[in-house]
Amino acid sequence: MSNFGGGGDRGERGERGGKRGKFSRFAAPRKLVEPEEPLDYKNVGYLSKFVTPNGKIQSRKRTGFNGQNQRMLAEAIKRARIIGLMPFVGRT
């Protein structure tokens, strides 16, 4: 049986998933998350869940959103920053 991973036995049963590791082609499909509230720039309480303490927008890997929702999230956060509802930089 051919080994698709190309890495031999190395890391096949590691702590981070074994055969279904992060970079394996057999990785489990990512679970998509739907936003619980509208991604609007006025909804600051919800948007602030998706920024780091430094004020950076979290990645899709962390939010779990699909591409469309991630773009809407980023746009809403940027609008909230412009109008002074959210900080450009937080605690540094």
Place this chain on the structure above:
Amino acid sequence: MERNRTYECMCVLDNREVRKGWQPLKDAVTALFTKHGAQVLSARRWDERRLAYPINLQLRGTFLLTYFKADTQQVANIRRDMQFSDSVLRSLIVSCTEVPAEAYTPEAEFDVNAVQVEDIRTAAPAPAAVAEESAEAPAEAEEAPVAEEKS
């Protein structure tokens, strides 16, 4: 070619101007839209809150949410007039598909004298800065560690 669209405008108003009177200020801001042929559908106070960062040395602002219908060519002129206005600290105009029903509900009355004005020059230092200063002070009040009793 004329093409009308519905827009949403959020303005941050200077609290010093708000304290002088809400209705005249609101009329002055809505006049910026009607001046360029826009039809104001709704204009109501959204909130009064502390800003995330100082704008024109102001730490607090009153938010006015306006829905209007305007020619697409006139939006740039409205935006420019907003920037020239002294009472408008910051504005954001975005297009919207429909006006939410809550925009037509009557505005809640509020006391303009209760509106706080916070200027960055006169504001008290932030709590974090105060904490840093107290940490730098010699820790005289610290109690000496109690010696453990040997049984």
